[in-house]
Amino acid sequence: MTDEATAFVPGHITGFFxxxxxxxxxxxxxxGAGVALSHGVRVTVRRVDGNAVSNNHVATDDTRENTADDRPDEATLNGDTISMPPVDTVRRSLGVPNAEVKAETPLxxxxxxxVSGAMALGTxxxxxAVFDAEHSENELVTVAHRAEVEAGTGLGDVVAQARGGLPIRLEPGAPGHGTMDGVPECPRVxxxxxxxxxxxxVLSGDTTTLTAAGERAxxxxxxxxxADRFLSLSRQFAREADxxxxxxxxxIADVRAAGGDASMAMLGETVFAFGTAxxxxGYDPEVCDVHPAGSSLVVE
Amino acid sequence: MTDEATAFVPGHITGFFxxxxxxxxxxxxxxGAGVALSHGVRVTVRRVDGNAVSNNHVATDDTRENTADDRPDEATLNGDTISMPPVDTVRRSLGVPNAEVKAETPLxxxxxxxVSGAMALGTxxxxxAVFDAEHSENELVTVAHRAEVEAGTGLGDVVAQARGGLPIRLEPGAPGHGTMDGVPECPRVxxxxxxxxxxxxVLSGDTTTLTAAGERAxxxxxxxxxADRFLSLSRQFAREADxxxxxxxxxIADVRAAGGDASMAMLGETVFAFGTAxxxxGYDPEVCDVHPAGSSLVVE
Incomplete structure (x- = not known):
């Protein structure tokens, strides 16, 4: 049993869905399909003594049925305390509501x-690891996927971040329900x-047009x-889904005028491209690689 | 279209199956279950001109139905020419029977x-990539798995090597048939x-006892x-399967006398352990890490 463990989870840009x-x-x-990035989130979980947290719950199975009174500490992201409901749900699901969660990311x-999916999965x-909970990877991915879906913050990032590469989500859902494939390339991003x-x-609105466009893509x-086809289909999708x-x-118009291709990350006001597009x-973008692996513990 | 591409495939030790x-x-x-290793196989495939190979076949769809007369060149492993039937099958399945295959490995x-599974998957x-064949990762894994099974050289290495980590094979078979899980740890090996x-x-003999022991494990x-439980179950399995x-x-007895645990790789006269066991x-073992990612192209 250790007092602290760190997981790395790749960032993930969905191109269409x-x-x-x-x-x-x-x-x-x-x-849908996306890109797992070498820029990701490092999540450190630390066991804290009763007196170090706002309430004295010891993280055992007894605490699985917490009520709203047992509000866990918030997580920190790059040093700032933030409210991150999927992380709270993961802590409760694993019976460790008071585990301290600190995340660091350039994203x-x-x-x-x-980032929210990565924080849930990394937690x-x-x-x-910290609490010797003895779950399998599929179980941990399921816990994090469920937490993301319940919070409404994402539908497919977690399973993609658990896989790495250029993940294709063939069928929706957590392991045992969803199925995945991948594009066998590793472009610079x-x-x-x-x-x-x-x-x-977006997800709580009418997704009929979006979903029809995503299925076609x-x-x-x-x-x-x-990878090139993924990018052009993503660009078409972003327009069709308005x-x-x-x-x-x-x-995107500038990149295409320069002979390249680019699209928009789902969902953020973010443009992404491969190679040096x-x-x-003439832009000065952030640069990273495709991360071929999924989420994993960091061995220091 | 490039003239040459290299893939890295992790080595894989099966503990029980x-x-x-x-x-x-x-x-x-x-x-069964196993360990994907940072020691793996780098496979380089090169397009060769007609006059550089023993026969003048151009690698197109027309050559998929080759007969025994169209014997492709052998592959090389660490510079030595070897016969590797799964590699030949993969080349033929992809319609490029004359592609040059060079593999390098410390294993x-x-x-x-x-190693044979890695050569098939890396090929x-x-x-x-070299021939712009535009297959998905699941399709490439299926081609390599089929080639391994047909050659009788392995049953589960390919799908494990495509996944990385500490892969658990829940159900047998290529993607779309088999299902996988993983142990969420990254021990030193x-x-x-x-x-x-x-x-x-071994596979062509009576596998009844072996299979019963493997199912229990x-x-x-x-x-x-x-990871610890995986190792002790592997040790029990190796004995039960004789x-x-x-x-x-x-x-193994020496390691256990020193307070550690170890088991045997399936199938080789190889002992493996985690940490510093x-x-x-008192032994002087080879040392590597768990490779968290599956097979991927190498970006130089």
Whole structure:
């Protein structure tokens, strides 16, 4: 038993998706495709003594049935205390509501990089190690996926972040329900972020058009699963689903004028591209790689 | 289109397994659990001009139906030309029978590290990139799994090597048939190799006892999926399946006398352990890490 463990979870940009809600959060999810990034989230979970937290709960099975009175401490992200409901749900699901969760990331929150999914999944992996909870990877992914879906903050990031690479979500849902494939490439990734888009707002609205466009894109990608095709299908999807902003459209137009291609991250005011497409168009993007692995513990 | 591409495939030690043959090689496979290793196989596939190979076949769809007359060049492993039937099958399945395949690895062949599976899978990934074959990862894994099963050189290495980590094979078979889980740990790995065991010989014999022992071990691991438990179940399995040799038994006894645990790789005269267990018992083992990712292209 250790006092502290750290997990790394890759960031994840969804390029296109279709929404598949369900009353059962393990069955709910999305189909679609995306990119797991070497820029990700490091989540450290620490066992804290009773007197170090606001209430004296010891993290045992007895605390699984906490009520709202047992409000756990918030998590921190890059040193700032934030409210992150999926992280709270994961802690409660694992019976460790008072575990301390600290996350560090170069990625912006709310901009389409799956930071909330990464925090939920990283909390599950690290808490499992600290508290010797003895869950399998599928169980930890299920706990985090359920927490994301219940919070309305995402439908497919967690399963993609558990896989790594260029994940294709063939069927929605947690392990045992969903099925995955991948595009066998590892391109360099460039991205530029302008601001946030509320995932919860888009997902709670009418997703009929979006889902029809996402299903078409998935069917086309499966015919020809390459990184370039993924990017052009993502660009078409963003327009068909009416999710692009003027700033995003303008950057994409510049990249295409320079002979490249780019699209928008779902869901954030973020443009992403492969190779040097954004640089070639005169922009100064963030640069990272595809992360071939899914979530894992960090061995120091 | 590039002239050359390289894929890295992690080595894979199976700790315990049950054999599930089937007439359909995509359904055939094994249940069990193992360790994906940072020591693996780098497979480079190169497009060769007609005059550089023994026959003048151009690698197009027309060559998929090759007969024995169209014998492709052998592959090389660490510079030595070897016959590797699964690699030939992969080349033919992808319609590129004359692609040049060169593999480099620090792992010994035939000693339980999944080198043949890695060569098949690495050939699939690299050939897909060189010849713009536009297959998905599941398709490439299926091609390599089928080739391994048909050659009788393995039943579960390929799907484990495509996943990475500490893979648990819940259901046998290629993607779409088999299902996987994982132990969420990343221990340091130590191993010592004494010699070869013929996988084909064991798999073609009576596997009833072995399979019963493997099913019991899997059921126990699923109850408590930790690295330590995996190792002790593997040790029990090796004895119950009557696969250990005197040398292997003697090393395991030394490790246990020093307070550690170790088991035997399936199938090779190889002892493996986690942490520093072999070193602590006075041995001078090879050392590597768990490889958290599956097979992927190498970006130079």
């Amino acid at each position: 279709s929404a598949h809600p369900d009353e059962n959060p393990e069955i709910a999810g999305s189909r 912006p929150l709310g901009s389409g990089f799956g 599950a992996y690290a808490a499992n 460039e991205y530029l972020t302008f601001g946030e888009v509320s995932t919860a707002e 998935l069917s086309d990608l499966r015919e020809r699963p390459t 999710l692009t902003t003027d700033r995003v459209e303008s950057v 954004l640089s070639d168009a | 049950s054999a599930h043959p089937d007439e359909n090689p995509e359904i055939a496979g094994s249940r 010994p062949l035939g000693s339980g590290f999944g 699939a990934y690299a050939a897909n 130590e191993y010592l190799t004494f010699g070869e065991v013929s996988t084909a010989e 899997l059921s126990d691991l699923r109850e408590r999926p930790t 696969l250990t040799t005197d040398r292997v038994e003697s090393v 072999l070193s602590d018992a």
